[in-house]
Amino acid sequence: MTQNPPNTASVLILDKEYRVACPDEERDALISAARYLDSKMREIRRNGKTIGLERIAVMAALNITYELLHDDSGEKGSPQSRERIEQLIKKLDSALDTSRQLEF
Structure with missing residues (x-):
């Protein structure tokens, strides 16, 4: 990954680099979250039932959100x-929007 300006982090998801605005004290947590997302997206892609980066991302987001909002007993997660989760989704949405703009 490349050198980042202050308050940004580069994450690699499905072999694509995204730069995300992030306070320095949250960088490690963001990178960890991106690695987890990458592994979930690779798992979905490997299963072969979902095609397209956007659809894979949505399916991964739904799976992760379900995992985080429900424990083993089916109870909802804390506020x-x-x-x-909402903050992370906003950061990922922003990164995906920036990526789409760069592709055009």
Whole structure:
């Protein structure tokens, strides 16, 4: 990955680099989340039933959200976990929007 300006992090998801605005103190957590997302997206792609990066990303997001919002007993997650999920989704949406703009 390349050198990043302050308050940004580069993450690699399905062999594609995304730069995401991120406070320095949250960089490690963001990179960890991106690695987890990458593994989930690769798993979905490997299963071969879902085609297209956007569809794979949506399916991974749904699976991860379900995992985070429900524990083994089926109970919903805490309001803090839901808020954190929403923040991460916004960051990923922003990165995907920037990526789409660069592709055109």
